[in-house]
Amino acid sequence: xxxxxxxxxxLKIGATVYPPGExxxxxxxxxxxxxxxMPGKVLGLIGESxxxxxxxxxxxxxxxxxxVKITGGEVWVNGxxxxxxxxxxxxxxxxxxxxxxxxxxxxxFNPAKTIMEQVIEASVEQGKFxxxxxxxxxxxxxxxxxxxxxxxxxxxxxxQVSGGQLQRCMTALALCPEPDLVVFDEPTTALDVTxxxxxxxxxxxxIRDTGVAALYITxxxxxxxxxxxxxxxxxxxxxxEYGSVDQIINRPQEEYTQALVSVRSIExxxxxxTAEPVxxxxxxxxxxKGTKFDVLHNVNVDLYPGQTLAVVGESGSGKSTxxxxxxxxxxxxEGEISFAGRTLTPDFxxxxxxxxxxxxxxxxxxxxxxxxxxxxGTIIGRPLEFYFGLRGAEKKKRIIELLDEIELGxxxxxxYPAELSGGQKQRVCIARALAAKPKMIICDEVTSALxxxxxxxxxKLLLNLQKIENVAYLFITxxxxTVRAISDNIAVMYKGKxxxxxxxxxxxxxxxxxxxxxxxxxxxxxxxxxxxxxIANRKMESAGN
Amino acid sequence: MKNIPVSALIGxxxxxxxxxxxxxAPLLAxxxxxxxxxxVWEPSSAEFLLGTxxxxxxxxxxxxxxxxxxxxxxxxxxxxxxxxxxxxxxxxAVSGGWIDQCLSRFVDxxxxxxxxxxxxxxxxxxxxxxxxxxxxxxxxDSTRVYRLARAVAVDIEVMDFVEAARLRGERTAWIIFRxxxxxxxxxxxxxxxxxxxxxVLFVSTLSFLGLGVQPPEADWGGIxxxxxxGIVYGIPAALIPAFAIATLAISVNLVADWVxxxxxSLKGGRG
Numbered sequence: 001x002x003x004x005x006x007x008x009x010x011l012k013i014g015a016t017v018y019p020p021g022e023x024x025x026x027x028x029x030x031x032x033x034x035x036x037x038m039p040g041k042v043l044g045l046i047g048e049s050x051x052x053x054x055x056x057x058x059x060x061x062x063x064x065x066x067x068v069k070i071t072g073g074e075v076w077v078n079g080x081x082x083x084x085x086x087x088x089x090x091x092x093x094x095x096x097x098x099x100x101x102x103x104x105x106x107x108x109f110n111p112a113k114t115i116m117e118q119v120i121e122a123s124v125e126q127g128k129f130x131x132x133x134x135x136x137x138x139x140x141x142x143x144x145x146x147x148x149x150x151x152x153x154x155x156x157x158x159x160q161v162s163g164g165q166l167q168r169c170m171t172a173l174a175l176c177p178e179p180d181l182v183v184f185d186e187p188t189t190a191l192d193v194t195x196x197x198x199x200x201x202x203x204x205x206x207i208r209d210t211g212v213a214a215l216y217i218t219x220x221x222x223x224x225x226x227x228x229x230x231x232x233x234x235x236x237x238x239x240x241e242y243g244s245v246d247q248i249i250n251r252p253q254e255e256y257t258q259a260l261v262s263v264r265s266i267e268x269x270x271x272x273x274t275a276e277p278v279x280x281x282x283x284x285x286x287x288x289k290g291t292k293f294d295v296l297h298n299v300n301v302d303l304y305p306g307q308t309l310a311v312v313g314e315s316g317s318g319k320s321t322x323x324x325x326x327x328x329x330x331x332x333x334e335g336e337i338s339f340a341g342r343t344l345t346p347d348f349x350x351x352x353x354x355x356x357x358x359x360x361x362x363x364x365x366x367x368x369x370x371x372x373x374x375x376x377g378t379i380i381g382r383p384l385e386f387y388f389g390l391r392g393a394e395k396k397k398r399i400i401e402l403l404d405e406i407e408l409g410x411x412x413x414x415x416y417p418a419e420l421s422g423g424q425k426q427r428v429c430i431a432r433a434l435a436a437k438p439k440m441i442i443c444d445e446v447t448s449a450l451x452x453x454x455x456x457x458x459x460k461l462l463l464n465l466q467k468i469e470n471v472a473y474l475f476i477t478x479x480x481x482t483v484r485a486i487s488d489n490i491a492v493m494y495k496g497k498x499x500x501x502x503x504x505x506x507x508x509x510x511x512x513x514x515x516x517x518x519x520x521x522x523x524x525x526x527x528x529x530x531x532x533x534x535i536a537n538r539k540m541e542s543a544g545n
Numbered sequence: 546m547k548n549i550p551v552s553a554l555i556g557x558x559x560x561x562x563x564x565x566x567x568x569x570a571p572l573l574a575x576x577x578x579x580x581x582x583x584x585v586w587e588p589s590s591a592e593f594l595l596g597t598x599x600x601x602x603x604x605x606x607x608x609x610x611x612x613x614x615x616x617x618x619x620x621x622x623x624x625x626x627x628x629x630x631x632x633x634x635x636x637x638a639v640s641g642g643w644i645d646q647c648l649s650r651f652v653d654x655x656x657x658x659x660x661x662x663x664x665x666x667x668x669x670x671x672x673x674x675x676x677x678x679x680x681x682x683x684x685x686d687s688t689r690v691y692r693l694a695r696a697v698a699v700d701i702e703v704m705d706f707v708e709a710a711r712l713r714g715e716r717t718a719w720i721i722f723r724x725x726x727x728x729x730x731x732x733x734x735x736x737x738x739x740x741x742x743x744x745v746l747f748v749s750t751l752s753f754l755g756l757g758v759q760p761p762e763a764d765w766g767g768i769x770x771x772x773x774x775g776i777v778y779g780i781p782a783a784l785i786p787a788f789a790i791a792t793l794a795i796s797v798n799l800v801a802d803w804v805x806x807x808x809x810s811l812k813g814g815r816g
Contacts, residue, residue, distance in 0.1 A: 327712055328712075329708070329712075348711070348712060351714075353714050356712060356713060356714045357714075361709065361712060363705045363709070365705065368704045368705045368706065369704075369705040369706055369709060370706050371706045371723075371724055371727070371728070372728065373727035373728055374723075374727075382713070383713060386713060386714070386715070432709075436713075
């Protein structure tokens, strides 16, 4: 048996933390992780945020990001302990033997240089290829990665190609110097589902054809199952389970891995329309100020009391614009919205306090949706004070009730948002919306910034609250698994139009139109060979190409 | 309090020294403010620690009373410039549209005229009294605070929590004072130290040019003016107030730096 390409032994990584109100101190974020990676193999590192997966990935380049220090253990690459290497040797390693593909290609490319310059930079700098050879190699990689016009795409600037294409350029950048190991750090997380599978396929083929070894870091088990040979499950800096893809997916041993595999197991029976709709959107056409382009065309949807309407689509489909029109932030050009039997004034500034109270909103990024200088008590208490005039003990009693409803409890009342985890922040936002006793809540991608298990908890909470408070949700998301879990009705949006609309079972059963089919088939499934199957069977190119 | 860096301690010590001297001036000063007690430009002695000035007044006494006037005017002007500048700046950012345009263009207009010249013109047609001086300095300087406050507020204004407050139906005053101001405070506080120093320099310059504090009232700029002719004869009386201005400027800035570092790492602080 040959020697492993990457050998990590008892790796310990530390960082300095600055908790609010306390003295900075050092903590250990990775507690002695060991693994081997054979040449040409792909190891998936999977875990929630804070699991240490990116940190471990970067340690294979002897690098610690932003104040992170490698405090112990050994990292062997090609038979050398790189943690003991001199800086000059490490410089040869980075960008030569080991390369890196980051999550956001858009933020990682230099906007002032052409793609080609950046793709060949490391190869030329390391003296691996002459400029000419490197360019030829880059063009071959562009072609292999399925980029359009591979001979000329390199002369474009990063903003002139789409997100999915740029992510593939980044893969070309990593593969160009003929490295032995590539670290992929969530390369498809920021992409739409339909684009994700193309990029995933391109990466998979490129890895196979070049015979390079890879560390593939992601939080999505279904994605990693498509490209890896082995999977390591991490949690809070410890290894939970290590095994072949087949074993992890089909026979997970540890409880935590089982939870990850069976995530989104929420069962939700579709309810049929009752009574009058609480919200009716009629013939809405809207455009942003100063543009000559309609973002929404003739949209019609209904939402029934105590039910959930899921609005699904890719980025740019107009789903968030629909939310802005309903809340009154963007008055529509045509059409009308009726809410609880009244016609809503287009601009929120002219709406009555009653209308504002009964229509609440929960945002995607919980940390910017709360004022960092207000305590949880103030954040939840303000709507109580503002809409119902509650003061003092009465207000406090209601705040505690709400905190109990969102399963946090009284001890959170004096905390600041910075002292909460992502899931807890989103819960506080839910409580703030509920405090107004609304008839309807718009949930704009409320779970997409959260880890799968945390997101699951939020969805369960939302469903429970719906039963108790009989509130209706307009649920905006790009994630079809979420839609299956919670919706009663579904509207599929594509380029500003409602492509398909109806009850959940009806929308999710064939016959499909081409776009719904593409969207449905693009959701990663947790089984081997899914990726190849989808690519072979689909009828429509994704928009990101 | 153990974690105060040495530079901030030095700054705090000198700032406190100057402010205390200003507050307790009548108790500390050995002689009366405009009292002629000796010969012209006497050197320092046990009787006159810093010597005497161009008409024989005790220079230490003049310095203490002068500090009182200078620091008082600078402080009041800073307060005025801060309240008007930051409230109008945040108001412009929150309102947007034509209100923002009008205010910003008006501020541009004022800023396009050199502040000193503007102040000289205004002060030469109005009676030069201390309240007038404070008002003119404060309003002229508020244009700079306005710029900063507006820039900071525009950043905060697009955040979801401000949108949430708007959709709740909150009034503009709530949005300015409860949502935006607390988050804009740390850059503004740091700027305040700097503005205070500019005020000290500004009032000193005006007095030096004769349009600031009027004699026999003492102030640091005025003392430089009164004693400047002595420099030719090697008499350092004019350098003492200059030295005081410089040390005050440096020490206030040291404190401002420290405040900025502290407030940004406060609970939920930005930055």
